[in-house]
Amino acid sequence: MKTFQEFGLEPKVLRAITEMGFEESTPIQEKTIPLAMEGRDLIGQAQTGTGKTAAFGIPLVNKINIAEERISALIMCPTRELAIQVAEEIEKLGRFKGIRSLPIYGGQDIVKQIRALKKKPQIIIGTPGRLLDHINRKTIKLDDVRTVILDEADEMLDMGFMEDIQSILSLVPEERHTMLFSATMPANIQKLAQQFLSNPEHVSVIPKQISAPLIDQAYIELHEKQKFEALSRLLDMEAPELAIIFGRTKRRVDELAEALQKRGYAAEGLHGDLSQNQRDNVMRKFRDGSIDVLVATDVAARGLDVSGVTHVINFDLPQDPESYVHRIGRTGRAGKEGTAWTFVTPREIDHLHFIEKVTRHRINKKPLPSLAEAIEGKQKMTAERILDVMQNETHAEFKGLAIQMLEQYDSVNLLAAAMKLLTGEKKEVEIELTPEEPIRARKKKFDVRSSGRRVGGGGGYGNSGERRYDRDRQGGGGYGNNSGSRYPRKDGGREYGSRDGEGRSSSNRNREYGNGGNRDRSRAPRKNEETLVNK
Numbered sequence: 001m002k003t004f005q006e007f008g009l010e011p012k013v014l015r016a017i018t019e020m021g022f023e024e025s026t027p028i029q030e031k032t033i034p035l036a037m038e039g040r041d042l043i044g045q046a047q048t049g050t051g052k053t054a055a056f057g058i059p060l061v062n063k064i065n066i067a068e069e070r071i072s073a074l075i076m077c078p079t080r081e082l083a084i085q086v087a088e089e090i091e092k093l094g095r096f097k098g099i100r101s102l103p104i105y106g107g108q109d110i111v112k113q114i115r116a117l118k119k120k121p122q123i124i125i126g127t128p129g130r131l132l133d134h135i136n137r138k139t140i141k142l143d144d145v146r147t148v149i150l151d152e153a154d155e156m157l158d159m160g161f162m163e164d165i166q167s168i169l170s171l172v173p174e175e176r177h178t179m180l181f182s183a184t185m186p187a188n189i190q191k192l193a194q195q196f197l198s199n200p201e202h203v204s205v206i207p208k209q210i211s212a213p214l215i216d217q218a219y220i221e222l223h224e225k226q227k228f229e230a231l232s233r234l235l236d237m238e239a240p241e242l243a244i245i246f247g248r249t250k251r252r253v254d255e256l257a258e259a260l261q262k263r264g265y266a267a268e269g270l271h272g273d274l275s276q277n278q279r280d281n282v283m284r285k286f287r288d289g290s291i292d293v294l295v296a297t298d299v300a301a302r303g304l305d306v307s308g309v310t311h312v313i314n315f316d317l318p319q320d321p322e323s324y325v326h327r328i329g330r331t332g333r334a335g336k337e338g339t340a341w342t343f344v345t346p347r348e349i350d351h352l353h354f355i356e357k358v359t360r361h362r363i364n365k366k367p368l369p370s371l372a373e374a375i376e377g378k379q380k381m382t383a384e385r386i387l388d389v390m391q392n393e394t395h396a397e398f399k400g401l402a403i404q405m406l407e408q409y410d411s412v413n414l415l416a417a418a419m420k421l422l423t424g425e426k427k428e429v430e431i432e433l434t435p436e437e438p439i440r441a442r443k444k445k446f447d448v449r450s451s452g453r454r455v456g457g458g459g460g461y462g463n464s465g466e467r468r469y470d471r472d473r474q475g476g477g478g479y480g481n482n483s484g485s486r487y488p489r490k491d492g493g494r495e496y497g498s499r500d501g502e503g504r505s506s507s508n509r510n511r512e513y514g515n516g517g518n519r520d521r522s523r524a525p526r527k528n529e530e531t532l533v534n535k
Ligand SMILES: Nc1ncnc2c1ncn2[C@@H]1O[C@H](COP(=O)(O)OP(=O)(O)OP(=O)(O)O)[C@@H](O)[C@H]1O
Pocket: 021, 022, 023, 024, 025, 026, 029, 046, 047, 048, 049, 050, 051, 052, 053, 054, 182, 183, 302, 303, 304, 305, 329, 330, 333, 334
């Protein structure tokens, strides 16, 4: 692998890379950095957690002229959390050069953003809805933008951002450098690329299997009613450092987070109905380890990079293979190993096999963890915690009492009692979750939903032509914290194309929600889709 010295980057950029602890480039970086430095348009595809952000971030900060007082680059991301995270990485890469970058996303005070924009950032990282908002208010001008990057472009299309992206790109001068990145590249991306990229190089470092190789993948077949018990046993048995649990709907996430808290786990939920403040808080707590279980809808499936995530658990099977790949890709990142468990109800087995087929990866079946295994796992954890304290020498003040007690009592009994205390009793709280409908295996009759109905047709990995639109889509949450409430909630709050953006006029409403308007004229109403899938 190439070292970063070999790319001919500016010393200040190299220094930033070194400070970030990167020694060698990853394969996608090695391939794309030279092309991007030549100004070639490109489509970059590489497995989750392999450094795509720096693959576009490094050449971008390298080429920015810091004397410029105008927006010269635009990065678009599907979710707010991702915009914040990408902005942080760009900030780190550009700090020695003194690059000014700014994240722009819905849910954040627009006046604050307008103030920050006055500082003339060179790079804007935003979600399409809020970006368009600023463009309409003329607080963002794109006349001087020379570089555009679309991160997770397929997701932005799925969320119904096509029109917004088109409107935004139509305002960027045609003389520009455009790059598009994702771990998965469904067929519709080709269409977008044709429209907006000029003679792009397709850089793919996807080997035979699309999911990251360092993820140990397993599934457990169980009934809906067994899921919660299985989850808590799994958490006890595996003792994750940090875990992300994916649920299908907002209701599911709320119920699950609450249930886990009742059982004594440090868990919180993340979905698009929360206010931006709540979302930021949950992410902050998860990143700093004050909670160790994040329960989330697919809002957390894409791009999020939190170090220490050892486990991903699909409490509900994801709707499609892309979603599966991105969800489990929250672990096994940057050369670290990870474990992904997926719960599958008997009626969903065919759908699981479909995911295996498309991702070209066998997912091993494992038995339900037994109570004995869970208890054993918890005890092991306690032992590890004790040894940790002992090795770190932070227990000196207890030594006197320990000696006294050991003179009076048997050492094995003493230690066992202390361990029992530390392990804690499981709180036996009755948990009842609202059941979710199983995901049906794809049948030919659904094909009609993909052929020609969305831009470029459907097509996961170009081999099936089938794709669903009804998954728990969200990105922005839209309209502060209550966008979801305008949808019928009998589905538990699935976040159909819940949008980013805020404060636009009501005449825009249809467009805003990506649901009733003519955002994608080729689509049939979502309602029918929901019926098709959920019955
Ligand atoms: N050359 C490198 N050496 C070491 N670590 C790196 C290198 N490049 C990136 N990383 C780190 O790897 C992690 C994953 O990177 P990143 O989030 O860019 O992955 P990604 O390919 O965009 O994944 P996803 O498909 O999930 O969005 C980050 O923590 C990043 O800082």
